[in-house]
Each structure stands twice: as structure tokens, then as C-alpha cells.
Amino acid sequence: MTVIPATEDSPLRVHHLWSLLEDTAVGWDEEGRTLVLSGPQGTERVEDPAPAVAEALRRMELGPVLLANLEQPDGATAAGHDTYTVVLSVLRGISHVVIRTLSLEDFKGPVLSVVPVGRTASFSLVRLSAQRRVRLRPTVTITVRGDGFLVQCRSQEHRVEIHRPEAMWVVSLLAWPMTPDAMVESLPLPAELTLAILGYLAGAGMTVAAG
Incomplete structure (x- = not known):
């Protein structure tokens, strides 16, 4: 098992x-x-979008975007400003065509992606209680896909594409009831990464409370 080199x-x-x-x-x-926006989920229309919204969607068409890096027309970053809020509001309205991806700044590629598969799909990160045990939903299936894994459940409107082993380590622990705190202690990963992976899996409906 490879340990990610991270220090305090x-x-x-x-x-x-x-x-x-x-x-x-x-x-x-x-x-x-x-x-x-025209694609597999049909057609969506965004009326009179703000310049930052148009820029965000243009860039998102090309690939994953860090919204905090978006720029306003005057050159200031959108993070922390009203423009950032406007962009998020529009994206929530079209969440069924938006892929959410977790990445790590080690330039080794994305960790996992949550992909919508239904017209009413709506995704939000979930912050799990540190001491409450969780596990995989019993109806979840895990299959090999290319050089990664696919975690999905027919009753949920998202699937999770696992791109790196770090995410699969977390998934494997969820085969048994376990608390987030215990997972952080068990895995050779930064705590922030372990909890973020859990948050994406829970937001996609892949976990359930276990007692």
C-alpha cells in the first residue's frame, strides 16, 4: 500500500x-x-447568463474546472464574491448534467467522480458524523471499468467512478460498519482526503447509517 507523502x-x-x-x-x-446545453440528458437553457456563468459553462464543457479560479470581467477571482454565488446557483439548477470530481493537488489525476444518471439528479456533499457508523448501501454493486472501478446502485441517480486506489481503500472499509474517525485512523491518507471521499460517496447515496 502506497502512503501519500503529506505532513502537517x-x-x-x-x-x-x-x-x-x-x-x-x-x-x-x-x-x-x-x-x-444539449446532451445525453436533453436540452437545458440558461437565460441571460452573467459573464462568469457563461465562462464557467464554456470551460466545464472542456473538462473539470476549479470554480475558485474563475475570473470576473474585471480580472478579480470569483471566489468569495457575489459572482461565485451566482455561478453556484445556476449549476445547482442544472445539477443533472454536472459531474462533480474530487482531486488532489499531486498532479496524479482525479480521485473519483460523481456522475448523474437521472433527470432529477441533485448532488450535495455530505458531512458525516465523526462517530456514527456507516457502511455501503446493501444494493450497491462494484464493477471493474477500464483502469478503475464503478460504484453504483439502481435506486440512486448518480454513479461513482473510482479513478485512484485511495478512493477504493475507503470503499473497501465500507464493507463493514465503521465510523469516519476510525477510517481516518486506519488509512494512510490525509484526514481531509478520507473525509472528502466519504462525503462524495454519501452524497451520491452509496452509504447508509449502520446502527
Whole structure:
């Protein structure tokens, strides 16, 4: 088992990325006032989007984006400003075409992605109680897909694509009831990463409380 090199002095930060479903195209309508998103989930329209919203969707069409890096027209970053809130509000309204990806700033690629599979899919990160035991939902299936794993459940409107072994370590512990605190102690991972992986799995409906 490979240990991620992280110390208290220089911890590896987790990044929360946003992108659009594969094969989703973003373009303006004939009047140039409405952004039209066309893809596997149908067509969505964003009326009179703010410049930062249009820029976010354009970049998300190309791949995962760190929203905090978006820039406003005046060049200031959107994080912490009203523009950031506006972008998030629009993305929540079209969450069924938005992929959420967890990454680590070690340049080794994404850890996992939560992908919507239903028209009413709505995803939010879940912060689990540190001392409450959780486990995988009994109806969850895990299959090999390419060079990763696919975690899914027919009753849920998201699937989780596992890209790196760190996420699979967490999934494997969820075969038995366990508290988040115990998982943090058991795994050779930064606590922030372990808890973030749990938050994505719980937000996708892959976990249930266990006693």
C-alpha cells in the first residue's frame, strides 16, 4: 500500500472540480442571449447568463474546472464574491448534467467522480458524523471499468467512478460498519482526503447509517 507523502507542515490539499456530462455541447441561441446545453440528458437553457456563468459553462464543457479560479470581467477571482454565488446557483439548477470530481493537488489525476444518471439528479456533499457508523448501501454493486472501478446502485441517480486506489481503500472499509474517525485512523491518507471521499460517496447515496 502506497502512503501519500503529506505532513502537517505541507499537507496535500483536495480540490473540488466541476464539469459537464460527456457529449454535452454549450452554445448560444440565435439571439445570443440564452445559453443552450444539449446532451445525453436533453436540452437545458440558461437565460441571460452573467459573464462568469457563461465562462464557467464554456470551460466545464472542456473538462473539470476549479470554480475558485474563475475570473470576473474585471480580472478579480470569483471566489468569495457575489459572482461565485451566482455561478453556484445556476449549476445547482442544472445539477443533472454536472459531474462533480474530487482531486488532489499531486498532479496524479482525479480521485473519483460523481456522475448523474437521472433527470432529477441533485448532488450535495455530505458531512458525516465523526462517530456514527456507516457502511455501503446493501444494493450497491462494484464493477471493474477500464483502469478503475464503478460504484453504483439502481435506486440512486448518480454513479461513482473510482479513478485512484485511495478512493477504493475507503470503499473497501465500507464493507463493514465503521465510523469516519476510525477510517481516518486506519488509512494512510490525509484526514481531509478520507473525509472528502466519504462525503462524495454519501452524497451520491452509496452509504447508509449502520446502527
